[in-house]
Amino acid sequence: MKRKRSTQIFSLSFLDVICCGFGAIILLFVITMGKKTKEITNLRIALERIIQQRMLQLNEYEIVTEEIATLIRLERDKEKEKKIVEQDLDAVLADLKKKINDKEFSKDKLLTDREQVEDELAVMQTDPEIEQKKMQPSPVGIPVESNHIAFVIDTSGSMRDPSTSLVWGYVIQKFEETLDSYPEVKGIQLLDADGHFIMGRGMRSKWMTDNQETRDYMVRAVRLYPYNSDSNPVPGIAQAIRNLAEPDNEEMKMGVYVFGDEFTGRSEPVLNTLDRLNKNKDGERMAIINAVGFPNLIRNSLSLSQSGLKFANLMRELTYEHGGAFVGLERETLKLRDREIQERYPTPIPRRESRMPSIIYGPGGRGGVYGPSGRGGIYGP
Numbered sequence: 001m002k003r004k005r006s007t008q009i010f011s012l013s014f015l016d017v018i019c020c021g022f023g024a025i026i027l028l029f030v031i032t033m034g035k036k037t038k039e040i041t042n043l044r045i046a047l048e049r050i051i052q053q054r055m056l057q058l059n060e061y062e063i064v065t066e067e068i069a070t071l072i073r074l075e076r077d078k079e080k081e082k083k084i085v086e087q088d089l090d091a092v093l094a095d096l097k098k099k100i101n102d103k104e105f106s107k108d109k110l111l112t113d114r115e116q117v118e119d120e121l122a123v124m125q126t127d128p129e130i131e132q133k134k135m136q137p138s139p140v141g142i143p144v145e146s147n148h149i150a151f152v153i154d155t156s157g158s159m160r161d162p163s164t165s166l167v168w169g170y171v172i173q174k175f176e177e178t179l180d181s182y183p184e185v186k187g188i189q190l191l192d193a194d195g196h197f198i199m200g201r202g203m204r205s206k207w208m209t210d211n212q213e214t215r216d217y218m219v220r221a222v223r224l225y226p227y228n229s230d231s232n233p234v235p236g237i238a239q240a241i242r243n244l245a246e247p248d249n250e251e252m253k254m255g256v257y258v259f260g261d262e263f264t265g266r267s268e269p270v271l272n273t274l275d276r277l278n279k280n281k282d283g284e285r286m287a288i289i290n291a292v293g294f295p296n297l298i299r300n301s302l303s304l305s306q307s308g309l310k311f312a313n314l315m316r317e318l319t320y321e322h323g324g325a326f327v328g329l330e331r332e333t334l335k336l337r338d339r340e341i342q343e344r345y346p347t348p349i350p351r352r353e354s355r356m357p358s359i360i361y362g363p364g365g366r367g368g369v370y371g372p373s374g375r376g377g378i379y380g381p
Helices: 012-124 169-180 212-224 234-244 267-277 306-321 331-336 338-344
Strands: 148-153 187-192 254-260 287-293 326-328
Touching (some): 012 234, 169 254, 234 254, 234 267, 254 306, 287 306
Parallel strands (some): 254 287
C-alpha cells in the first residue's frame, strides 16, 4: 500500500509566490513615487512664490501705514499750532478792542471838554455876567410822551451813602418810579454823568429793548454801580444825544432824564453846547431834557454851596429851553422815607475801586433781588 504524504501549507513554492507579489508591489510604489515627487516639487515652488508676493505686499502695507501715521501726526501738530495762533490772535483782538473802547471813551469826553472850553473862551471875550432869562411858568411834573428814554445819573460821592459807598436808596427809588411812569417804550438806555454806558460794552451807542427783565437789570445796575463820576452831567447828556438820537427817525420821541445834585462849571458854555447839539437839520429839538435835583448837600449837614445852586439854576434853564421840566426834591420828604428805602434796597457788596468799563448785573448776580416797583406818583412822598 502506498503511504499518503502530509500536506504543508507554507512550502517553498508558496514563499516564492509571496515574494514575487511583494516585489511587484514595491516596484509599482517606486514608479508611482517618482511621478508624485515632481508634482510636489512644482507645488512647493508655487507656494514659495505666493509667500514671497504676500511678504512684499505686507512690507508695502507697513510702509504706507507708517506714512499715513506720519501725516496724521503732522496734521495734529498743525492743528495744535493753529489753535495756539488763534488763541494769541483772540487775545490780541480783545486787547485791541479794549484799547479802542478806552480811546472812544476818551475821545467823547475830549470832544465835550473841547466844546466847553471853546464856549468858555467865547464867553470870556464878552460880558461875563449872565442875565437870568425870564421864563413863563411851566406845569408841575415831567412830560411822559417820549417813546425812547435815556437816563443820565450822577454817581459821584455826594450821590452815595457814605457808610456803604453805594448810590443812595432814594435815588434808586426815584429812578424806579420814573421807569414805572413809562409802562412801555420802544428803547431805553442808561449812562453815568461822564457819558459811560452803565449797562456794559455790548449795549454802547444803541437802544436796549424795553422789558421787565431789562428794567430790573437797570435798577440793580444803578444801585451796584461801583464807579464815581464827576459832578457834571453835561458829558452824559451830550453822549446820550450824540450816540442815541436818530434825526431821520420821525417816529422817535426821545427823552433824557438827568439825576444829580450839584454842578461846578459855568452855565453858559453848557447851554450853548447842548443847544447846538440837540438840533436836527431843520433846527428842531431831537430830545426833551428833564432833570431831578436831590438835596444831598443839605442831607449831609453841609451848607447849600454854590454847586447846588448852580445845578438847580442850570437844570431849570436847560430843561426850559429843551422842552422838559426840572423837579427839585425836598430833604424832609426823603428823610421820612429813608427807613423804608433801606429795607427795599439792601446793602449788597463793597464797591470796587478801579475804573473799568461797566458790566451788567444780571439775574442771580451779587447784591440780592429787589422788590416790586415803587408805589405812588412819579415824585410823590
